[in-house]
Each structure stands twice: as structure tokens, then as C-alpha cells.
Amino acid sequence: MLTGWMSDVLAGIITINQILTAGIAITAFSLFLYSLTFNLLDRVARSFAIILLCVVVVFTTEALESTATDPLLVDLLLRSEWLGIVFLPAAYLHLSDALMVTTGRPSRGRRRVAVRIIYFISAAFLLLLANGYLLGPLKTDGQPAPHLERTVWTEVFTGFYAVTMVWAWVNFGRAYRHTLTRSGRRRMLYLLAGATSPALGAFPYLLYGSSLAAQHPFIFWGLATTSNLLVGGLIVVMAYAVAFFGVSWPDRVVKSRLFKWIMRGPVTASVTLAVMTIVRRVGEFFGVVYSGAVPAAMVATVLMMEHTITMVAPLWERWIFFGRDRGDLLMLQNLEERLITQGDMRQFLEAVLAALRDHLQSASAFVAALDEGNLSLIVAAGASPVLKDANLVEALEVAVSHGNGNGEEFTWGDYWLFPLHQTGQGEQDPVLLGLLGVERVPGRELVPEQRQALRLLIRRASQALQDRRLQQGVFQSLADLRPQVDLIQRWRAVGRFDSKTSLLDDQLPPDSDLASWVKDALTHYWGGPKLTQSPLMQLRVVQEASQRHDDNPANALRAILRRAMDKVRPEGDRRFTAEWILCNILEMKFVEGRKVREVANRLAMSEADLYRKQRVAIEEVARVILEMERQTQKPIHAKEAG
Numbered sequence: 194m195l196t197g198w199m200s201d202v203l204a205g206i207i208t209i210n211q212i213l214t215a216g217i218a219i220t221a222f223s224l225f226l227y228s229l230t231f232n233l234l235d236r237v238a239r240s241f242a243i244i245l246l247c248v249v250v251v252f253t254t255e256a257l258e259s260t261a262t263d264p265l266l267v268d269l270l271l272r273s274e275w276l277g278i279v280f281l282p283a284a285y286l287h288l289s290d291a292l293m294v295t296t297g298r299p300s301r302g303r304r305r306v307a308v309r310i311i312y313f314i315s316a317a318f319l320l321l322l323a324n325g326y327l328l329g330p331l332k333t334d335g336q337p338a339p340h341l342e343r344t345v346w347t348e349v350f351t352g353f354y355a356v357t358m359v360w361a362w363v364n365f366g367r368a369y370r371h372t373l374t375r376s377g378r379r380r381m382l383y384l385l386a387g388a389t390s391p392a393l394g395a396f397p398y399l400l401y402g403s404s405l406a407a408q409h410p411f412i413f414w415g416l417a418t419t420s421n422l423l424v425g426g427l428i429v430v431m432a433y434a435v436a437f438f439g440v441s442w443p444d445r446v447v448k449s450r451l452f453k454w455i456m457r458g459p460v461t462a463s464v465t466l467a468v469m470t471i472v473r474r475v476g477e478f479f480g481v482v483y484s485g486a487v488p489a490a491m492v493a494t495v496l497m498m499e500h501t502i503t504m505v506a507p508l509w510e511r512w513i514f515f516g517r518d519r520g521d522l523l524m525l526q527n528l529e530e531r532l533i534t535q536g537d538m539r540q541f542l543e544a545v546l547a548a549l550r551d552h553l554q555s556a557s558a559f560v561a562a563l564d565e566g567n568l569s570l571i572v573a574a575g576a577s578p579v580l581k582d583a584n585l586v587e588a589l590e591v592a593v594s595h596g597n598g599n600g601e602e603f604t605w606g607d608y609w610l611f612p613l614h615q616t617g618q619g620e621q622d623p624v625l626l627g628l629l630g631v632e633r634v635p636g637r638e639l640v641p642e643q644r645q646a647l648r649l650l651i652r653r654a655s656q657a658l659q660d661r662r663l664q665q666g667v668f669q670s671l672a673d674l675r676p677q678v679d680l681i682q683r684w685r686a687v688g689r690f691d692s693k694t695s696l697l698d699d700q701l702p703p704d705s706d707l708a709s710w711v712k713d714a715l716t717h718y719w720g721g722p723k724l725t726q727s728p729l730m731q732l733r734v735v736q737e738a739s740q741r742h743d744d745n746p747a748n749a750l751r752a753i754l755r756r757a758m759d760k761v762r763p764e765g766d767r768r769f770t771a772e773w774i775l776c777n778i779l780e781m782k783f784v785e786g787r788k789v790r791e792v793a794n795r796l797a798m799s800e801a802d803l804y805r806k807q808r809v810a811i812e813e814v815a816r817v818i819l820e821m822e823r824q825t826q827k828p829i830h831a832k833e834a835g
Contacts, residue, residue, distance in 0.1 A: 213421035218252035223458035236291035250277030282357035289364030387431025775810040
């Protein structure tokens with residue numbers, strides 16, 4: 194018999210256990226959504242998602258059952274709880290097999306069959322549960338809580354649970370021994386430590402109806418509460434370790450993304466639930482069963498949590514996740530925040546043109562930028578019609594004929610033209626960035642005050658175009674660098690846990706990446722950085738072709754692209770029919786270098802339709818190159834296997 198104070202203490206422990214159970218259910222469901230969102234294509238992440246789903250079922254039904262009073266509802270929830278428990282051993286074995294494959298020990302068929310058999314056995318136990326054999330009837334007055342009575346099949350399942358878990362942990366140990374990199378072994382340890390949480394979380398529920406649980410309720414609930422405390426932390430540790438599988442993001446990105454997800458999901462939801470419970474309990478203490486303070490407190494808590502996370506997130510990213518690369522990453526972060534976009538540039542130049550028109554009392558004005566010898570309109574203001582490309586060509590010819598202009602204007606039709614030069618170049622050979630045109634007022638000349646304001650505004654416009662050109666250079670460098678960075682990140686990701694084989698084997702790129710690389714290489718088909726620095730150079734088929742082209746990788750890649758395009762080409766003489774559309778697009782757009790409008794007119798289609806067909810043609814070329822790469826790798830892998 195328990196005394197009054199002992200009953201109160203036990204009730205408090207049970208309440209704490211209920212709160213922890215609800216928190217674990219929220220955390221597991223949030224992490225389950227995370228797995229579904231970011232790395233579900235990876236085998237380890239998929240098997241971990243199954244474990245999380247089992248945990249969600251177990252702890253959600255347990256949280257609901259702990260507050261239910263209707264015996265029928267309690268019976269239904271207790272049986273539903275075992276839906277997660279029954280499949281937990283199979284999910285663990287599935288995870289251990291995925292880890293073995295990831296660390297360079299693929300199954301020869303036996304482990305894969307064993308996993309399927311264990312899932313089949315779990316399904317058989319589920320049938321026993323549905324037919325009332327796995328668990329007996331509900332014991333509403335049972336100790337330490339209402340529970341389903343144990344049967345012979347319950348004992349059989351307990352043995353199956355223990356044996357399968359031991360088997361899975363043996364595989365975990367083998368996977369850890371096969372991991373050689375320091376970061377991989379550290380994260381594998383995190384995963385192994387976190388993997389104990391679902392097993393610990395389900396274990397107390399197997400004790401319902403045992404003599405230990407009935408005779409020592411303090412021990413039982415103490416173990417259950419301690420287990421829930423461990424589960425709440427370890428399941429996050431396990432999710433952290435699994436978050437690195439199947440993604441090629443840098444470590445700081447994985448950590449920051451997961452941390453934000455946890456803060457905005459489980460932490461916010463748990464804090465909100467706690468505040469609501471406290472407000473409701475306080476209201477009940479003062480005799481108010483429910484009041485408007487409960488939803489008000491909920492809304493206020495959510496808003497405050499989201500505000501706090503938004504304000505604090507940049508700080509924890511800098512001091513926790515940036516590490517030794519803090520300086521470089523802060524510079525990139527500042528560049529992103531202060532970047533002048535095309536819209537920002539147009540807004541600034543529109544303000545400059547407005548000031549010019551006001552000072553000169555002009556009806557219209559424009560700014561055109563010089564890019565690779567072509568003058569293109571950036572922004573125009575005023576009542577006159579928008580200038581056409583042909584007119585801009587004439588304006589450029591006029592500007593070139595006047596030389597540098599010596600900072601003075603020259604006339605072009607109804608406009609004054611002012612050359613915009615790169616600042617900081619001195620007096621020798623200033624670089625022409627573009628032209629600023631202002632419509633002239635008939636019979637009026639520029640006075641000194643206007644010229645002074647005009648020189649200042651011209652310097653502002655010149656600085657804007659100079660910054661635009663610098664940013665274009667930065668963007669082009671980043672575009673050229675991105676394929677190589679993606680490739681290195683992918684190699685780094687696969688080498689986290691299997692450095693012996695993953696970095697030695699040729700990893701075929703994803704179809705989307707390959708199509709993007711092919712498009713870039715075709716864009717510079719006759720020469721350019723997108724061809725000479727293409728990640729396609731890493732393919733074996735290109736490296737072997739390089740030996741036949743005097744060790745010239747660019748010629749080798751061009752030959753591979755030509756071979757792939759020839760395989761897309763239908764048989765017979767070239768025609769302008771429907772079956773030749775893909776081939777004609779590739780030939781005219783990339784090999785012959787014609788403009789989009791010219792190709793569209795020749796093929797009698799709209800430019801939008803041309804872009805769609807061009808994407809299909811590029812994907813077909815990428816598919817052919819991928820098949821060529823597979824055929825090249827087959828003899829090498831066969832030789833290594835022999």
C-alpha cells in the first residue's frame with residue numbers, strides 16, 4: 194500500500210512521464226518530416242524514417258492513452274501502440290543493413306533476404322495482434338497502469354525483439370569498424386548512441402503486466418521516465434548523424450538546417466504545449482476550467498519563439514557552425530546581403546535619369562550598357578518610345594567615331610550622348626562601359642550649373658555600370674566553378690563513411706547534373722571555359738578519348754559531344770521535318786552558333802517551343818553520354834572483380 198505522500202510523488206512522476214512522452218512524439222514526428230523532406234533517396238535515411246515512424250506511433254498513442262478514460266478507447270490505443278513496437282526490430286535490422294552497404298560492405302543477397310524475412314515475421318505478429326493472440330484482454334485495474342494482458346505469443350515476441358536487436362547491433366559494430374575517416378567514425382558513434390533511444394523507448398511497454406511492474410511501480414515509472422529523458426536527447430543525436438547521409442551539402446549547412454528545423458519544430462511546439470498546460474492548470478486552480486487566456490498564450494508563445502529564433506539564428510550560425518572558415522563565410526554572407534540585383538540597378542539608374550531630366554528639363558533619357566561589343570538598353574525614362582536595338586547600334590557607332598569624348602557630350606539625332614567610362618583608370622585608354630542619352634531641348638544649350646550637376650550624375654551612372662560589370666564577372670566565375678564544386682562535394686559526401694572504395698569508383702552523376710553540364714559544354718562547343726573546365730572532363734569516356742586526340746581534353750570532349758549528337762540524328766539526309774527537330778536544334782544552335790530567333794524562324798516554331806525542344810535534345814545527348822560512360826566502365830569493373 195502506498196501512503197498519501199507516496200501516491201502524490203508517484204502521480205507527479207507519471208505526469209512528468211506523460212509530458213515527456215508527448216514531447217518525444219512531437220520530436221519524432223518533426224524529424225520524420227525532416228527525413229522525408231531532405232534525404233529520403235538515401236537508404237540509411239529511408240530506414241531511419243521507418244524507425245521514426247514506429248516511434249511516432251508508439252509515443253503518440255501512449256500520450257493519448259495516458260489521458261483517456263473510456264475503456265474501449267484505452268484498449269484501441271494500447272493495441273495501436275503495438276503497431277510501432279512490432280515493426281521496430283525489422284526497421285533496426287533494415288538500418289543496420291543500409292549502414293553496412295554505405296560503409297562498403299554491400300549485401301550478397303543474404304542480408305537483403307534476412308531483412309525481408311524479419312519484416313515478414315513482424316507482419317505475422319501484426320496479424321496475431323489483430324486477431325487477439327499477441328496480447329490478451331484489457332486489464333483496467335492493472336498495475337502500474339491499465340494494460341493488455343500478456344500471452345504466450347507476447348513472450349515469443351519479446352524473444353524475437355531481443356534477438357533481432359542484438360543482430361542489428363552486431364551489424365552496427367561491423368559498420369563502425371569499416372568506417373575509416375575520423376569524421377565518419379565520430380558520426381557513426383553518434384548514430385550508434387542515438388540508436389539506443391527507440392529500443393529503450395519501447396522496452397518499458399514490454400514490461401506491462403510483468404511482476405516487476407506490478408510489485409515495484411516506483412521502479413517501473415522511474416525507469417520509464419529516465420528512458421524517456423534519454424530517448425528525447427538520443428533521438429535528436431541519431432537524427433543529426435543520419436542527416437549527413439545521402440546529401441552533398443557542406444557540414445555547416447547540414448548542421449544549421451537541422452538545428453533550425455528542431456528549434457522551429459519540436460522546441461517551439463513543446464514550449465507552446467507547456468505554456469498552454471501551465472495556463473490551463475492555473476485557471477483550474479482559480480476555478481476557471483477554460484478561458485481565453487489559453488489560445489492567447491499559445492499564439493503569443495509561437496510568435497515569441499519564431500521571433501527569437503529569427504533574431505538569434507545568424508549568431509549561432511557564425512559562432513557554432515562556421516568554425517575556422519568564419520571569415521570567408523561572413524564575406525560571402527555580406528556579399529549576398531549587399532548584392533546589387535538587376536532590379537536594384539534599374540531603380541538606381543531610374544533615379545539618376547529622373548534627376549537628369551529635372552536638371553536639363555528633358556522629356557526622356559536612357560542608359561545603355563556595352564557588353565561584349567553590343568550596346569543593350571538597361572533603363573529608359575520619359576515620354577519618347579523605347580529605343581530599338583538598331584538605333585543603339587547607330588549610337589555606338591557615333592560614340593566610337595568621337596573617341597573618348599574627353600568628358601563632353603556629342604549629339605545623336607534628338608539626343609545628347611554622354612560616354613560612361615570606368616572610373617579609376619586614369620587618363621590613358623579609359624574603358625567604355627556604356628552610354629547615357631538625354632533628349633535635347635530645342636534651342637537650349639547647357640549652362641555651367643547644369644554641366645556641374647551633369648558630371649556628378651554621369652559619375653554615379655558610370656559607377657553603377659562598373660559595379661554591374663564586376664558583379665557579372667563574379668557571377669560568371671561562380672557559374673564556371675559550380676560544377677567542379679558540386680562534384681567535389683559529392684565525392685566528399687560519399688567518402689565520409691566509405692573512403693576505401695567510394696572515392697576510387699567512378700560515381701555516375703545524376704541525370705539533372707549531367708544535362709546541365711552538357712548544356713554548358715555545348716554553349717562553348719567551339720571553345721570557352723564551359724567546355725575546357727567542364728566536369729564532363731572527369732568521365733572515363735572523355736579521358737580515354739583524350740588519348741586519341743593528342744592528350745587534348747577539349748578536343749576529346751568535343752568529339753564525345755559530336756558522337757552523342759550523331760546518335761540522336763535520324764538516318765538519311767538531313768531534313769527539316771518533325772523527326773529531325775532535335776538534331777536540327779543541336780546543329781543550328783550549338784554547332785553553327787545561330788541565334789535563337791533565327792533558329793526558331795527556320796524551324797517554324799515559337800521561341801518558347803524552341804527552348805522546350807532544346808531541353809529535350811540536351812537531355813537526350815546527356816542520356817547517350819551516360820550510356821557511353823557505363824559501357825566504358827564495364828570492362829574496368831569486370832577486370833577489377835576478376
